[in-house]
Amino acid sequence: MTEDTGPRPKTAYHHGDLRTALLAAAEQELIEKGIEGFTLRGVAKRAGVSHAAPAHHFRDTGDLLTALAVVAAQRFYATMKARQERSAQDPRSQFIASGQGYIEFALDNPALFELMFGSRRADFSCEDFSRPSFEAFMVLVKDVADLRGDNALDNVEGRADILTAWSLVHGLANLLIAGRLRFLEGDLEADRDGTILRALERVVPVSPRL
Template sequence: MTDLPPKLRPAPADPAATRRYHHGDLRAALLAAAEDELADRGMEGFSLRQVAKRAGVSHAAPAHHFGDVQGLLTALAAEGFRQFLAAQAAREAVAGPEPDAQLVAAGLGYVDFAMTRPALFRLLWQSERPDFRDADLGQAAGAAHQHLVDQVMAAGGGSTADEAAVWAMAHGLADLMAAGRLDALRTLPDAAREAMIAGILRRALPQSAAG
């Protein structure tokens, strides 16, 4: 995909980045290390000790900030939903102002996020480890859902079926592509792939916008 939102996180292998972990924003650094650890080792190999090692800090640092593994994954999921919205916003910023164009752009951002950050994508929608009763995570997840609702309504839809159709189409594409499926689509040149994805997303638009 083109114009993908940058990951904006330090590389743990960079000594300068490791030094920043000690006197910069340690919480953000631990979240970045946690995402990298999740991507490399998966949920089964994920541990606070390994996150601390990757970040170059004391093994007690993650526990001090997040309590336990669930606390860290919950905080990572909350940040993930904010980054998910940022990926959509990046697409929306360069799309037309019409509600249908904005809705399609949000769908492209959905796919961007899944393709560039598949481990985080799976944490948000396929894992039971984060605690969605947490206030910060609940607010972040709620904001992501409300964005969908607002866009569907702006495009002329208002029913649960409209919301479900748009969400299912965007999420299904994102999930399949992040999993390495849809090879015929994945192997297209960037511009052609984007155009095809946008065309597919338009099939789920509310009738008033699609027409």
């Protein structure tokens, strides 16, 4: 017999990258099937591995969704910070930029946004998720504190401002994802970023305080 030197069939992942491949497949599965239709079997099939392969890295569906939520939280925080880095550094501009990043992430990753804020299937108490999630929250806290000129978490009015700002940005993101802003369809089609910017500018008056 002669030695087989022909090309080998390509696998869905390289040796040692199974976890990365499963997370990438999980994100696509979540996008197409949603939270309720998400299964380990579907992820394994999409990644081109056996049904038992995910068990090497994830105990169950909830464990995989938790790992995916960690990816989402990291991306969420990075998107907000990237917007701020590209913006002017005064408190008002930084506040508006973080809101733009918040909404940008939501619109570009609606399935992950839903996983983070509308699902109970992931373990949001795990440290790997809590860390970037807390960092993202502290971006908002710092922005509000800088606008107010105090430690916003230390007083009732400051906490109310944090709640108001978060609720408005999160609500706008949800309305945009749901397609409920039909009266703005023309504006959004012509200039989505500009329309969102104008809305966020109205959250914070020109005054240095909220």
